[in-house]
Amino acid sequence: MKKDFNEDDFLGKWLSGDLSNEDRKAFEESEDYVVYKDILRGVERLDKPVFDVEKGLKAQKIYNTSYKKAKTSKVFKLRTWIYSAAAVVLVLIGLRTIFFKDVTIRTKMAQTQVVTLPDHSVVTLNADSSLKYDKDSFLEHRELYLKGEAFFDVHKGSSFTVTTKNGKITVLGTTFDVYSRDRTLEVHCFEGKISVKNEINEVILTPGKGTKSNKKEELSIVEISNPKPDWLDGKSSFFEVPLERLIKELERQYNIKIRTGNIDTKRVFTGFFKHTNLKVALSTSFDPMNISYTFEGDSIIALKNK
Amino acid sequence: MPKKVISVCxxxxxxxxxxxxxxxxCYYLYYKYGDMEKAQDIVQDSFAKLWINCSKILFGAAKSFLYKIANNASINALVHQKTVLKYQEIAQKTYTNExxxxxxxxxxxxxxLNRAISDLKDGQREVFLLNRMENKTYKEIAExxxxxxxxxxxxxxxxxVILRKKIKSPNI
Incomplete structure (x- = not known):
């Protein structure tokens, strides 16, 4: 009996070797056969994440002990929890509407966001950063608070101030990038003129100049060559920074965890990685440093000296 | 002599x-929904349920109990979520004459191919990948x-058929 290629189980039978010789030979000469072969070869190259059985079993034991308790007291816990949470939220909302009209924008790991402020200035927030400003008074006093990293394109007007825990940046109308994490402050000026001030001193930056300080030391001036920050183009670059800063940025851009193990995170790194492909990023970051990396699950990476 | 009963407890x-x-x-859920983390969570929940009900479940019925719980849990947890697959490609060879x-x-x-697979219906994808990646026979999958x-x-x-069509003209 001859089977038709288009019959609804034909390929199923082909894969399990249940076709008659005659049918199989006819199919192997058809045009589509090559494509199907390619698909199967491609599927063979696909990889799946690792499931560690022994680790899972250990975690399971711990989970089981807490599971029972959670189950039995669930109703009571949920209710009190909901009531108290609702009360807290109400009070907070009330206080906020009475006293301030703060607007906060936060980005998560591996996320960037473009924000237009009430004065038409545009801010691009890098991953894991936050921006806060008062909605009511912003047009009179252009002031905002930044945690993390952001690129500012400031609309011309009265003075515009970005406060971070590591220092203050004041401008009139320009484009610049602020990086303020841990105890490091880095500001790059791309257009206009800006003033950067911390507890020790103040510097004025003109286009093509940047400033950098660690641990609230004196602000020094450095030259920068690119016309806008690399991270806006999906790339993070570093010039003579400790390795730990590179590692943290990788974690932020790819939403992963990196275990540093025995490597020295104070070593100096110069280079860049792209935000598009984790494997390539890891290889460009760690191969030159002679560090090997292995995946422990989907998003955990362990480092080791080669 | 009474036959010894195997207790799940x-x-x-x-x-x-x-x-x-x-x-x-875990892999079965992963192939169906494409989310390894969720799959692992569901596996953990299923086994926890097996543990607290261990005295009520016969050893021979444990497997089907686990699958049933896993199936129900996944339907609840992922009912509105569109599948996004994260199949990793095998690392490229460093030395190659291609x-x-x-x-x-x-x-x-x-x-x-990756995209086409993630666009398959859940039912098609789970069957296809269980067969191609876990080498399960049709009979095993059917059970x-x-x-x-x-x-x-x-x-x-x-x-x-769907994979072939999508690969030939990716915009469908």
């Missing part, structure tokens, strides 16, 4: 069940999903 028995089935259930053009085409092909072997054959056929 015994740690040894429970561990054995875990070692035998946890990974398989031309750059060929490598580019290969990469493009793998990318399209696992509680469908007929004929239905597995049909899903395999349809999955391949």
């Amino acid at each position: 015994e740690e040894k028995v429970y561990d054995k069940l875990y070692r035998e089935h946890a990974e398989k259930i 031309s750059p053009e060929f490598q580019m085409e290969e990469k493009e092909f793998m990318h399209r 696992m999903l509680e469908i007929s072997v004929k239905a597995v054959e049909k899903r395999m056929h349809l999955a391949l």
Whole structure:
């Protein structure tokens, strides 16, 4: 009996070797056969994440002990929890509407966001950063608070101030990038003129100049060559920074965890990685440093000296 | 002499069940929904439920109990979520005599294949990947999903036809 290629189980039978010789030979000469072969070869190259059985079993034991308790007291816990949470939220909302009209924008790991402020200035927030400003008074006093990293394109007007825990940046109308994490402050000026001030001193930056300080030391001036920050183009670059800063940025851009193990995170790194492909990023970051990396699950990476 | 009853409450028995089935259930859920983390969570919940109900479940029924719980849990947890698959491509060989053009085409092909697989219907994808990646026979898959072997054959056929069409003209 001859089977038709288009019959609804034909390929199923082909894969399990249940076709008659005659049918199989006819199919192997058809045009589509090559494509199907390619698909199967491609599927063979696909990889799946690792499931560690022994680790899972250990975690399971711990989970089981807490599971029972959670189950039995669930109703009571949920209710009190909901009531108290609702009360807290109400009070907070009330206080906020009475006293301030703060607007906060936060980005998560591996996320960037473009924000237009009430004065038409545009801010691009890098991953894991936050921006806060008062909605009511912003047009009179252009002031905002930044945690993390952001690129500012400031609309011309009265003075515009970005406060971070590591220092203050004041401008009139320009484009610049602020990086303020841990105890490091880095500001790059791309257009206009800006003033950067911390507890020790103040510097004025003109286009093509940047400033950098660690641990609230004196602000020094450095030259920068690119016309806008690399991270806006999906790339993070570093010039003579400790390795730990590179590692943290990788974690932020790819939403992963990196275990540093025995490597020295104070070593100096110069280079860049792209935000598009984790494997390539890891290889460009760690191969030159002679560090090997292995995946422990989907998003955990362990480092080791080669 | 009375026949010895195997109790799931015994740690040894429970561990054995875990070692035998946890990974398989996890991959089964992963192929269906494409989210490894969620799959692992569901596996953990299913085994926790087996543990607290251990006295009520016969050893022989434990497997189907686990699959049933896993199936129900996943339906609740993921009912509104669109599947996003994260199949990893096998690392490229460092030394290769393939031309750059060929490598580019290969990469493009793998990318399209990945997308086409994630666009398959859940039912087609789970059957297709269980067969191709776990080397499960149609009969095993049919038992696992509680469908007929004929239905597995049909899903395999349809999955391949759809993949071929998408790979030939990726914009469909």
